[in-house]
Structures are given as structure tokens and as C-alpha cells.
Amino acid sequence: MVKEFTEDDDALLAELGVEVEEKKAQTRTPREERIIAGFEEIQRFVEEHGRAPQHGEDRDIFERLYAVRLDRIREQADCRELVEPIDHQGLLAGSAPSSSSATDELDDDALLAELGVEAEAPPITELKHVRTSAEKKAAEEIANREKCEDFETFRPLFEQVQSELDSGLRETRPFEMKAEIQPGRFFIVGGQKAYVADMGETTITAQGRTDARLRVIFDNGTESSMLMRSLQRALNKDEAGRRITDPVAGPLFADHTIDGDEASGTIYVLRSKSDHPVVAENRDLVHKIGVTNMSVQKRIAGARLQPTFMMADVEVVATYELYNINRTRLEKLIHRIFEPARLDIEIMDRFGNPVVPREWFLVPLSVVDHAVERIKDGTIKGYAYDPTQARLVKREKF
Incomplete structure (x- = not known):
């Protein structure tokens, strides 16, 4: 049975020359809470994969972002001190990026964002770090997207579409109108294939235009819950934005055109x-x-x-x-x-x-x-x- 110390016990220990550390209620700032939460995400990755996250164009974008975040935590003394008590996997012992790499000076909000801290967090000063082009790309790709937990369901669809593009059964054509955005259709935006997996109820905007919430799956294993008009704007803004045509199962060409034929x-x-x-x-x-x-x-x-x-x-x-x-x-x-x-x-x-x-x-x-x-x-x-x-x-x- 464990007995709690009383005030008399404290006095007795003091007489014996043992200092009693006064317990204080532990409070953390929102910034510190977010940094710890970001570090715990890295720990969950390590538990799942048996290794620390690594950089590399061939890595999942979440792994690449976790690698960036871990480097930043290792570099900042206050961040290291914050998460060291929970670092049971020894992640802080790893080396940070070499200072000989090309460096960019980043503002506080951008660095905090990489550490999993929102922009409204209190600013800190004198933050510098190494940021490679691969890391920048990882940060950009993660924006407004999340990991698609059931991506294995969609992976065969993307593989089939690529095969049909290679064989000529499908083609790409410039994106033209919002009406082309329908469930089951594929697009190319930002250099990635995007599949409209689901479309919610159609609504009317204040400007009298139709819109709907979409579930869009990307071929890099991420997904986004975006509005139809948001996808339309992204495709229109992207000079390389394309619609992938539906497969032509029968004739290779027709005697007459129908809507959508090119x-x-x-x-x-x-x-x-x-x-x-x-x-x-x-x-x-x-x-x-x-x-x-x-x-x-x-x-x-x-x-x-x-x-x-x-x-x-x-x-x-x-x-x-x-x-x-x-x-x-x-x-x-x-x-x-x-x-x-x-x-x-x-x-x-x-x-x-x-x-x-x-x-x-x-x-x-x-x-x-x-x-x-x-x-x-x-x-x-x-x-x-x-x-x-x-x-x-x-x-x-x-």
C-alpha cells in the first residue's frame, strides 16, 4: 500500500536534509500543446512503421511532413526540452539537417505551422532552419488535405485509369465547365490525378449558382472535402488542368458528335x-x-x-x-x-x-x-x- 506524504512527513524529511520539491500544477500554452500533439503524431508513425519518418520524393507526403517536423523540433532548444520527457523512442537523439544545405529564413508563423502550430499562436523570435525543396513541396501538398484511410479501395481505379490512358481508351482534354465535375470522373490538377468519389446535395449560392460538397481522392493517397466550385477554380487556374475522358468501349470514332465529344x-x-x-x-x-x-x-x-x-x-x-x-x-x-x-x-x-x-x-x-x-x-x-x-x-x- 502506498502512503501519501503529509505535512509532518515533509518536515521530517527536511530535518533529515532531504529537500522536498513543491508540486506545481502543470500548465501549458496552446503553442506547447500543439507542439506536443505534433510530436505524438510522429511517435504514432514510429510505432506503426518501426522507424523514424524520412525525407524523400518517393515517401508518403505525411511521412515527409513528419520528417520536417521532427527536424524542426530537434533544432529548437525549447521544443526539445518540451517533448524530451515523453521521448520514450529516442527520437531526439537523431541528427538535424546539415547547416551546409541551402537555407531560407522563415517567418515565425510558417515555422510554427510546420511544427503543427496554428498561425494564431504567440510568436517566438530568432527562428532559422534548413528547408529543402522537397520539404516545401510536402508542406504545400498537405494543405487542405488529409490522409485517405481507405485509399486501397481506390488504388485499383487509378491504376486502371493509367492503363486506359496508355492504351488510348481514355484521353485527357482541357477542362472547360463545372458541369463536367460529376461523381466517378477523373481529373488532373496540380500534377495529380483526382477522382470525384462522392457528391453531396446540390445547393444554390447567394449568387444563384449551384454548388455541392465533394469527396475528392488524389492518387498520392490523400483526400479533400471540397466544394465543386473550389475544384472548378483549381482546374481553371491550373494551366495543365485536364479532364480525363470516360473510356470509349465501342467505336474508336463516330459518324456524328454528341455532347462532350471533341x-x-x-x-x-x-x-x-x-x-x-x-x-x-x-x-x-x-x-x-x-x-x-x-x-x-x-x-x-x-x-x-x-x-x-x-x-x-x-x-x-x-x-x-x-x-x-x-x-x-x-x-x-x-x-x-x-x-x-x-x-x-x-x-x-x-x-x-x-x-x-x-x-x-x-x-x-x-x-x-x-x-x-x-x-x-x-x-x-x-x-x-x-x-x-x-x-x-x-x-x-x-
Whole structure:
């Protein structure tokens, strides 16, 4: 049983030469409470991961911020003294950043913010520290966001979107209007992919405009509860702000536009007016097939001076307008299909240098039409061009 000391006990101890320290009620300022709370967050990180937080672009932004905060606490004597009694993990024994690094002088509020202290805390003086670009980035990224606790639920979505961007199933386009912000859509803002996971009830602002609270998940594992208009402003302000289109499951391009479609370019089929013997003998079969994002007439202007047009004027025999398509990938697809019929001739450019044009094929126009239809219905991957039969044939394996 533990017996508490009484006043008589204190007097007896005093006679024995033992000083009794008078107990005082411990009070802390709001600033000190916040610094301790910030240090306890670092301790929880250490308990969870078994190590101190570290700097590095490949680290989670929360870990990077904890690393910055720990460095600042180690550097400031009053901060060290404050948290030393609770440092059961020996975190203060670590080394602070080298003073040889590039330094910036930071105002009191900014440093306190890095220590987990709000700007309204009482100011302190003469605070200097080392702050790398990585640390600055960490502080900026953390603003107005928090860790997404269920990010593993969303990670596969971001991976799928990236895969679909790589394959051309999705594209990015400039953000234009607030109406594009809907649940289930992806955007790029601040260099990060953002997913609108949820949208609350639509409200009307004092200015008569619609707004709603969003849950936005970012591909770096953070999330933000922001208003629709806030996301709109962020996308408009960001010159690189983009909307990621929805996947196109069926046709690669359409015969007509619908709301939200964006013209991507034109497939063109040309015939050459060249007097080259091979061309002259097969004029109805020799076709140049390409894809352009400009008007076809502009594309073929000055054809007689360009080796790609065989240094001769051309005739446009067919065009197909595209929507929501990756022009480069489509052109490669078409050229792969007709590769067995690629024309292999050499001409001289205007400087007398030999050139082999690469986009001309010995193929009937009707087969090009057939290929376009197969592209439109999504079955083209199952076909190849057979020059011996002058038609598309089904591939056994694809």
C-alpha cells in the first residue's frame, strides 16, 4: 500500500536534509500543446512503421511532413526540452539537417505551422532552419488535405485509369465547365490525378449558382472535402488542368458528335498524280493513308514539294472524321494492318537525295472502307490484309 506524504512527513524529511520539491500544477500554452500533439503524431508513425519518418520524393507526403517536423523540433532548444520527457523512442537523439544545405529564413508563423502550430499562436523570435525543396513541396501538398484511410479501395481505379490512358481508351482534354465535375470522373490538377468519389446535395449560392460538397481522392493517397466550385477554380487556374475522358468501349470514332465529344482529326486517303512508272500503272490501287488534325486541304498543300507525297500533286479520294481518338495510335494501327501491301519505291527529293515514302499502299479503296468499318465496330484487331486476295481476312490468333 502506498502512503501519501503529509505535512509532518515533509518536515521530517527536511530535518533529515532531504529537500522536498513543491508540486506545481502543470500548465501549458496552446503553442506547447500543439507542439506536443505534433510530436505524438510522429511517435504514432514510429510505432506503426518501426522507424523514424524520412525525407524523400518517393515517401508518403505525411511521412515527409513528419520528417520536417521532427527536424524542426530537434533544432529548437525549447521544443526539445518540451517533448524530451515523453521521448520514450529516442527520437531526439537523431541528427538535424546539415547547416551546409541551402537555407531560407522563415517567418515565425510558417515555422510554427510546420511544427503543427496554428498561425494564431504567440510568436517566438530568432527562428532559422534548413528547408529543402522537397520539404516545401510536402508542406504545400498537405494543405487542405488529409490522409485517405481507405485509399486501397481506390488504388485499383487509378491504376486502371493509367492503363486506359496508355492504351488510348481514355484521353485527357482541357477542362472547360463545372458541369463536367460529376461523381466517378477523373481529373488532373496540380500534377495529380483526382477522382470525384462522392457528391453531396446540390445547393444554390447567394449568387444563384449551384454548388455541392465533394469527396475528392488524389492518387498520392490523400483526400479533400471540397466544394465543386473550389475544384472548378483549381482546374481553371491550373494551366495543365485536364479532364480525363470516360473510356470509349465501342467505336474508336463516330459518324456524328454528341455532347462532350471533341473532334480529333481526319483519316484521309489520297491518290498520287506522280508519273513514276509503278504509280502510273497502278494508279487506282496506290493510296496514301494518313491521319491529320488539320484540314486535309491544308495538309496536302504544296504536295509536289514534299517527299512524303512523292513530289507530286495528289487527289483526295476519301476522308473519315474522327472523334475521341488518339490519332497517332490509330495511324499506327492502320499502317500495321496494311503493312503487307506497303509500296516500296524510291524517289528523288528536290535536292536529288533518294527517299522512300512510307505511307503509300497498294490496296483498293473498298478495302480501306472495310477497314474503317471494322475500326468503328471494334473488331479490327481480328483482321489482317491479305494482298494475294486483296481483302481483309480474319486472323487465327490475335
